[in-house]
Amino acid sequence: MAGLTSRKGSCRWVLRHQHKLKQIVRTCHLKVKEVFGLDDYRNYEPDSQETFKSSDLTTKLAEPDQLRLKPDVSDLKFGHIFTDHMLKIFYHQRLDGWQKPVIIPFENISLHPAAKVLHYAIELFEGMKAYRGQDGRIRIFRPDLNMNRMNSSALSSGLPTFYGEELIKCINRLVQVDQEWVPHQEGASLYIRPTLIGIDGTLGVVQSESALLYTILCPVGAYFSGQKEEGVSLLADPSYTRSWPGGCGDQKMGSNYGPTIRVQRQAALRGRQQVLWLYGPEQYLTEVGTMNIFILYTDDNGDKVLATPPLNGLILPGVTRQSIIDLAFQYKDIRVEEKLITMNDVINLRRRDRILEMFGTGTACIICPISTIDYLGDLIHIPTTEQTNPVFKKFRDELYAIQYGYKKHVWGRVIDD
Numbered sequence: 001m002a003g004l005t006s007r008k009g010s011c012r013w014v015l016r017h018q019h020k021l022k023q024i025v026r027t028c029h030l031k032v033k034e035v036f037g038l039d040d041y042r043n044y045e046p047d048s049q050e051t052f053k054s055s056d057l058t059t060k061l062a063e064p065d066q067l068r069l070k071p072d073v074s075d076l077k078f079g080h081i082f083t084d085h086m087l088k089i090f091y092h093q094r095l096d097g098w099q100k101p102v103i104i105p106f107e108n109i110s111l112h113p114a115a116k117v118l119h120y121a122i123e124l125f126e127g128m129k130a131y132r133g134q135d136g137r138i139r140i141f142r143p144d145l146n147m148n149r150m151n152s153s154a155l156s157s158g159l160p161t162f163y164g165e166e167l168i169k170c171i172n173r174l175v176q177v178d179q180e181w182v183p184h185q186e187g188a189s190l191y192i193r194p195t196l197i198g199i200d201g202t203l204g205v206v207q208s209e210s211a212l213l214y215t216i217l218c219p220v221g222a223y224f225s226g227q228k229e230e231g232v233s234l235l236a237d238p239s240y241t242r243s244w245p246g247g248c249g250d251q252k253m254g255s256n257y258g259p260t261i262r263v264q265r266q267a268a269l270r271g272r273q274q275v276l277w278l279y280g281p282e283q284y285l286t287e288v289g290t291m292n293i294f295i296l297y298t299d300d301n302g303d304k305v306l307a308t309p310p311l312n313g314l315i316l317p318g319v320t321r322q323s324i325i326d327l328a329f330q331y332k333d334i335r336v337e338e339k340l341i342t343m344n345d346v347i348n349l350r351r352r353d354r355i356l357e358m359f360g361t362g363t364a365c366i367i368c369p370i371s372t373i374d375y376l377g378d379l380i381h382i383p384t385t386e387q388t389n390p391v392f393k394k395f396r397d398e399l400y401a402i403q404y405g406y407k408k409h410v411w412g413r414v415i416d417d
């Protein structure tokens with residue numbers, strides 16, 4: 001009863017202080033800019049009017065004997081099995097830029113041994129999913145955000161930009177061609193991996209005049225089974241850094257991920273499943289593995305706060321992250337804050353038993369609860385999976401309802417529209 005009253009109370013408090021709260025969030029952003037000396041978060045606008053057109057798309061279907069056996073998705077390893085077709089779009093500066101998009105049978109790609117992608121990692125990628133809805137229709141989730149991010153990464157890599165809507169239409173067509181690969185099983189989906197690489201066969205760290213944009217698809221199983229779930233354990237070691245001010249940690253570029261394998265191995269050797277990436281002497285929490293991080297705690301006034309680090313250049317602007325922020329703004333009993341969180345904050349909150357939940361978010365697992373943090377020899381216990389009605393499950397259910405068409409929502413885009 002007491003809990004209910006205080007929730008109602010805090011709800012009224014939020015309504016009364018709404019404008020002040022918004023101001024706090026803004027001030028917080030300014031502070032972040034001060035701390036890191038950064039400009040506003042990069043804008044995504046492509047720098048040219050050049051694009052390929054989905055109306056030029058042609059399709060060459062695989063021969064019946066080229067079609068592969070569809071796997072049982074119930075015990076499928078992520079990213080091991082691919083579908084029958086792929087999308088390919090070349091860019092050649094000397095041939096007026098973007099060429100016509102083609103869908104062809106899945107094949108190896110052939111590259112000059114000096115191709116820039118192989119030497120200087122001029123590469124970027126995206127990750128999104130197609131879901132078979134309860135109504136049989138296939139949906140993709142907020143693809144416009146992936147397209148913006150892809151163009152932003154392309155600008156950082158000196159690779160050509162394009163109109164996001166045109167690529168979405170080409171990808172929709174590819175998913176339609178391989179639609180039997182979109183799993184029928186509850187919770188399973190088809191992972192979509194758009195990739196853009198610099199393919200000039202010349203050494204020298206200069207902009208690539210030729211590029212290849214391709215997209216491949218792979219079926220993936222359900223990430224959670226509905227049974228009692230255990231959270232992941234993290235290694236938080238301040239001696240490792242994933243991204244830094246003025247760097248490219250906020251871009252989905254291949255060069256950000258190769259160097260994390262060694263650290264991931266360190267975590268595994270200590271029996272931890274993921275790396276909690278910290279930054280700087282203050283030990284700011286930035287991300288967990290390849291996911292954004294959230295913490296839900298009770299503040300000094302007894303109000304519930306859902307916090308995640310702001311997009312200050314160190315953080316990958318996750319589509320799932322943004323969606324959770326958007327959803328949480330509608331929850332009257334939770335205050336959402338994009339703010340810096342230090343390891344000391346976590347320790348102090350934990351000491352006073354204020355942490356309710358911590359979780360990672362990303363397209364691959366959607367939401368992944370956190371149970372322990374191994375920090376300088378101490379094991380910090382996080383009670384995420386012990387809450388009776390955890391907020392992370394509420395978010396997960398809401399996203400699930402949109403992705404699988406139980407709830408009509410603009411975020412779930414039917415691909416045959």
Ligand SMILES: *Cc1c(COP(=O)(O)O)cnc(C)c1O
Binds near residue numbers: 290316362
């Ligand atoms: C892809 C990615 C995320 C999650 O982004 P989503 O758009 O939600 O899938 C978070 N952090 C890193 C480092 C990533 O590469």
